[in-house]
Amino acid sequence: MTDQIQQEPKSQEPKKKLGFATWLKNNFFTGFFILLPIAVTVYLFQLIVISLDSWVLSLIPPKYHPGNLLEPFIPGDHEIHIYGVGLICGFFVIVLIGMLTKNFFGRMLLKAWERFIHAIPGVRAIYGSTKQVIDAITSTSSASFREVVMVEYPRKGIWAIAFVSGRTKGQAQAETDEPMLNVFLPTTPNPTSGFLLFVPEKDVIKLNMTVDQGIKMVISAGIVTPTKEEGLKALKRQEKEQVAAEELQAKQAQDGIVEIKEDNKD
Secondary structure (H helix, E strand, O other): OOOOOOOOOOOOOOOOOOOHHHHHHHHHHHHHHHHHHHHHHHHHHHHHHHHHHHHHHHOOOHHHOHHHHHHHHOOOOOOOOOOOHHHHHHHHHHHHHHHHOOOHHHHHHHHHHHHHHHOOHHHHHHHHHHHHHHHHHHOOOOOOOOEEEEEEOOOOOOEEEEEEEEEOOHHHHHOOOOOEEEEEEEOOOOOOOEEEEEEEHHHOEEOOOOHHHHHHHHHOOOOOOOOHHHHHHHHHHHHHHHHHHHHHHHHHHHHHHHHHHHHHHO
């Protein structure tokens, strides 16, 4: 007679029911963290719109304000507020400035404005620093950030994301036999501050992502990280945009030369 081993079924522990207070707290914080970015976005957008409206309307006589112009056509004794006037005006001003700076006359005005700004000691430092950072991030020229890389920092075995700004030249390169790269190591979450490192070219790992994607990764502390496929697509798109920008820049330079020749003839 064989002994039959009977396995006792595993006892399933009954699920603990959440109390009403715990259920209420969990749902409250879930809804709160969902609505928080929406509320912050709406608040900042409203603050920008109201600030722009108050500034633009202060430049216009009260009788020409959009609300005052519509009052005779709307029955009732009430004050009419139309929001977004400053935002619309700001949009058209930005477009107008972009159009002007594409021709020779606009570029001359921009240079005159920059000379005026640089003549003011306090404003010169702020304007110059801000312009250098923006040009470094958005420019497609060789002076801007070129590639996103990883470097070992602050010690071996720990990697940090950085941006290549060019090849090392001058005395810094002359002090070593290895080819070096100028690498900007940004801080998180503010990528406008960081450290300049001279790193051997063989010690950097190039990443398949654009500078914009790298900056987003730094600002988000690694939360927004593109995949290799996304990075390759963005790099191809950036290459096409760079070619188009270089063609446009060459055309603008040619137009400027033609305008100068015509002015000289006159």
